[in-house]
Amino acid sequence: MKINIYLTLVFTLILSTYGCQTTNNSEANLDITKNLDYCVQQANKTIATIQSDKPIVRNIAPGEKDWKTISYKDWTSGFWPGILWYLYEYTGDEKWQTLADKTSRTLFPLATRSATDHDLGFQVYCSIGNGYRLTNSPEYKDIILKTADTLATLYNPTVGTILSWPAMIEKMNWPHNTIVDNMINLEMLFWASRNGGSKDLYEIAVKHATTTMENHFRDDYTTYHVIVYDTITGEKIKGVTHQGYADESLWARGQAWAIYGYTMTYRETGDAKFLDFAQKVTDVYLERLPEDRIPHWDFDAPNIPNEPKDASAAAIVTSALLELSGYVKDEKKSTYYRTQAEFMIQELSTDNYHSNDKNPAFLLHSTGHFPRESEIDYSIIYADYYYLEALLRLKKLQEGNLIIDPSLEEQLSLLN
Template structure:
C-alpha cells in the first residue's frame, strides 16, 4: 500500500506540473484586457505625438534620451502604421489625421534604392492607410515602391538583395530572413495587377529560395545567406544580429513565422502554410522558449535565463500566431496557436513590458533588443515592437468581433 500511495503521489505531482505549465501558457486574455491595452497605448502615444517633430520618426529611447530617425531609416513606416492601427481600433478621427500627415511625409521613400526595406517603410504606412480608408491617394507610392524594390531582384539568385554593404564578411549578395516581411508590398501590389504580374513571380521565387537555403533541419533560420550573384550558389551562412552563425536569433524566427504565414494568406500556397507551421513547431517546442511567450533574444544564448528578452520578437510572433490560427484546419493546432498569441499578449500587456503612461519615452513596450552583438538598442523600446504589438491587439479584437 505504501508503494501505491507513493506512486499515486508522483502521478498527482506530474498532473499538477502539467496543469501549471498549461496555465502558464494559456492565461486569461480577453477582449476587455485588449481594449484596456489599446486605451493605454492611445494615451501613451498622445505624448509621443506631442514630442515628434516634422520629418522625424521615433526609433528608440536610451539613457533618458529620445532617438529619432529621418524618413530613410528602415523603421520610419512603423510609427505612422501604429497611428493607423490606433485609428482603426478607436475610430477617433484625431488618429486618422495624425496618421495621414505622418504617412504623407514618407512619399519620396518610394524611390529609395539603397536597401530592401521598402515593405516595412511603405506597406506599414501607406498600405495600412489604403486598407483602412480606401483612399486612392495612398496607392501610387505603394505601386512605385513595389517596382523600386523589385529592381533588387537577381534572377540568378532567385532572391532580393538585402544590403549593399558587405559587413565584415566580404558578402557579395546578402539576403536576410527579415526580407520575407518586405514581400507583402510586392504581393499586395502584384495581386492588384493580376496573376501575370512580375511582382508576384518575384515574391514567390524569393520565398521559395529562402525555404531552400535559410532553414536548418529543425526549421530554425539562419539570419544571413550570402549568394554568388553570378550563379546563385551559397557562399556563406552567417548572422549579423544573432549570437553566432549557427544560433537561432529570436527575431529572425519571428520574421520567418510571420513572413510565411503572410505569404499563405495572399497565395493560398500550402507550401507556405506548412513552412509557417514548421517554424511555429520549432519555436513552441524549443526548451529555451519561456512559458510566458516572450522569447530570449537568441534561443541559443548560454546565459539563459539570465539574459535579455526581446519584446519585439514576441510582438511579431503574437501577430503571426493569430493569423496562423485562422488558417489551420486542425482545430487543436489552431487553438494552440491562438492560445500562444494570447499568452504573449497577456505578458506584453503586463506592467513588466507595457510602460506606464508618460514613461519609457512614450514608447509602448519595454525590453526589446535591436542588435546585441553591436551593443545597439539593447533592452530598449523600439518602434517596430510597438507596431506589431498594436497590430496583434487589433487582430485579436477582430477575431473576437470586438472592433
Template sequence: MKIIKLVLIIPFLLLSCKNKEANTEKKSAIDIQLEAVEKQLSLLLDKAVEENRIPRTTNKDGSIYWAPLKFDWTEGFFPGTCWYLYEVTKDEKWKNGAEQFQKLIESHKTITSNHDLGFIFNCSFGNGYRLTKNKTFKEVLIASGNSLITRFNEKVGCIQSWDVGPNHRWRFPVIIDNMMNLELLFELTELTGDTKYKDIAIIHADTTMKYHFRDNYSSYHVIDYDPETGEVRNRNTAQGFSDDSSWARGQAWGLYGYTVCYRYTKDEKYLEQAQKIANYIINSMPEDGIPYWDYNAPDIPNEKRDVSAAAIATSALIELGCYTGESYMSFINKSIKALGSEAYSAKFGENNNFALMHSVGSIPHNAEVDVPLNYADYYYVEALLRLKSLE
C-alpha cells in the same frame, strides 16, 4: 511589413475561426490593453507631431531617438501604428498624424539601394490605403514596389538585402527579415493585376525556404549567395549570437513571412512551413512567452528578452491559427498577457511614451539593447486588433 489586410480581412477571414476561449473576460482584457496603449501612445503622438519627426527608440541619455529624415528602415512603423489606432478609435488625430509622418517618407519610394521598402511603405501607406482608398497612397505603394524589385536577381532567386562593397566578405546577402518585404509585392499584384510582383515574391520565398532553414525549422539570419551562379557561399548571422544560433526576431520574421505567403497564394507548402516554424518558436519559448534575444544565447536565463520578437510572433500566430484550425490560443493568451503586464508594458507617461519596454535591436552591435522600439509597439497593436476582431 504589412498591409494587414488581415486586421480587416480578419473579420471576414475569421468568421470560421471564432475561438470559444475568447470569452467576456478575454474581450475585456484586450480592450483594456488597447485603451492603455492608445492613451500612452497619444502622448508620443503629441510630441512627434510637435517635432515633425518619427520616433524610433530611446537614446542612452534617456531622450527620444528620432528616425533619421534621410532614411531609416523603421520609419513606416509609427505612421502604421497611427493608422491602426485610427482604425480602432476613429479619432482623426491618428489619421492626421499618420498622414503628417507619411509626408516625411514619401520621397523614399524611389530608393533602390535598400530592401526595406516593404516594411516602410506597406505598414504606413499600405494601411492608409486600406482604410481610406486614397489614390495617392496607392501610387506611392506601386512606386515603392517598383523600386524594391530592382534588387531581385534571377540567378539567385532573391531580392538582395544589404548592399556591400567589393572587399566585403559577402557578395549577395539575403536576410530572413526580407521575408517581410514580400507582402508589399503580393498586395501590388492584387492592386494592379500585374503578376510580376507576386512572381518575384514567390521565387524569393521558395529560395529562402530552400536555403535559410535548418532541419529543426530554425533559420539562419544571413545567407550569402554568389550573384553570378546563385550558389550559397556562406551562412552567417549579423544580429544573432552565432552563425549557428537562432536569433529570436529572425525566427518571428520567418513565421510571419510564410504566413503571409499562404494568405496570398493558398499554397500548402507555405502553410506547412509556417506551422513548423511556429512549433519551433513555441517549443523554444520561456514560460511567459517572451523570448530571450537569441534562443541559443549562452547565459540564459540571465540574457536580455526581446519583446519585439514576441509581438511579431504573436501577431503571426493569430493569423496562422485561422488558416490551420490549430489553436495557438493558449500560447497567444500567455504572450499577450505578458506583453500587457507591468513587466513589459510601460507605466503611463514613462518609457518616453512608447508602449512596450525591453526590446533588443542588435546585441552584437551593442545597439538598442533593452529599449523600446517602434516596431515592437506596431506588432503589439496589430496583435491586439487581430484578437479583438475574433471576439
C-alpha cells in the same frame, strides 16, 4: 501559383467563425479594450513631445523619457505612421488620420529614389499600405505601386531572391546577401501585383519565398539570419549571422520574421507548402520558449536566463500566430497556436513589459542589435507596432470578424 477559390473560402470561414469559439483563461484575463486604450494614451504622450519637423520616432533608451527621432530613410521609419493609422482604425478619431497622413507623406520620396536596401516594405507598406487600406487614397496607391517597382530592382533572377544589403557586397564580401527579415517585404509585392502592378511582382515574391525556404533554414527549421549566394551560379555559399549570437545560433527576431513571413505568404498564395512551412518554423520557436513565452534575444545566447529579452520578437510572433491559427485545419493545433498567442499578449500587457509612466512607448525590453551593443533593453517602435497589430487582430477575432479585410478575399479569389 494562383490561389484556389476553395482554399480561400475555407480559411475565410475559419477566420470568420474563430472569434465565436469559447475563450480560454488567458484570453478571459486580457481586457483588450483597456490595452488598446493604453496604447492611445501612450501615443498621446508621444505626440505631445515630438517636434513637427522631426515626426518619426524609433527608440527610447532605458531610463530615458524621450524618443530618438529618425529620418525617413531609416529602416524603421514606417512603424510610427503605421501605428498612427492603427490608432485611427481603432478610435475613428480624425486626429489620428491627420497625423498619420502627415507623417506618411514624409516617406513618399522612398517610392522613386534608388533602392539602397530591402526595407521598403517595412517603410512604405506598414505605413502607407495601412493608409490606403483605410482610405482608398489614389495617391497612396500610386506611392505603393512605385515603391514595389523600386524594391523589385533588387531582385536577382539567377539567385531567386531580393538583395537585402547592397552595401555588404563590398563591406563583407557577400556577393548577393538575403536576410530572413526580407520575407516581410514580400507583402507589398503581392499587393502591388493584384492592384495594378506587374504580375511579375507576384512571381518574384513567390520565388523569393521558395528560394528562402530551400536555403535559409537548418534541418530543424531554425533560420540563419543571412544567406550569401554566388551571383554567377545562384548557389548558396554560406549561412551567417549579423544580429544574432553566432552563425549557428537561433536569433529570436529572425525566427519571428520567418513565422510572420510564411504565414503571410500562405495567405497571399494559398499554396499548402507555405502553410506547412509556417507551422514548422513556428513549432521549433514555441518549443524553445521560456516559461513566460517571451524569448531572450537569441535562444542560444550563453548566459540565459541572464540575457536581455526581446519583446519585439514576441509581439511579431503573437500577431502572426493569431493569423496562422485561423488557417490550420487541425483544431487541436489551431487552438494551441491561438492559446500561445494569447499567453504572449497577456504577458506583454503586464507591468513587466508595459512602459506606463517610465516612457511614452507601449512596451519595454526589446533588443535591437546585441552584437553591436545597440538598442539593448530598449523600447523600440516596431515592438509597439506589432503589439498594437496583435491587439487589433485579437479584437477582430473575438468579435467574429476577419483579421484581413474582406476586400482582400475578393481580390485573392480573382487570381484563380
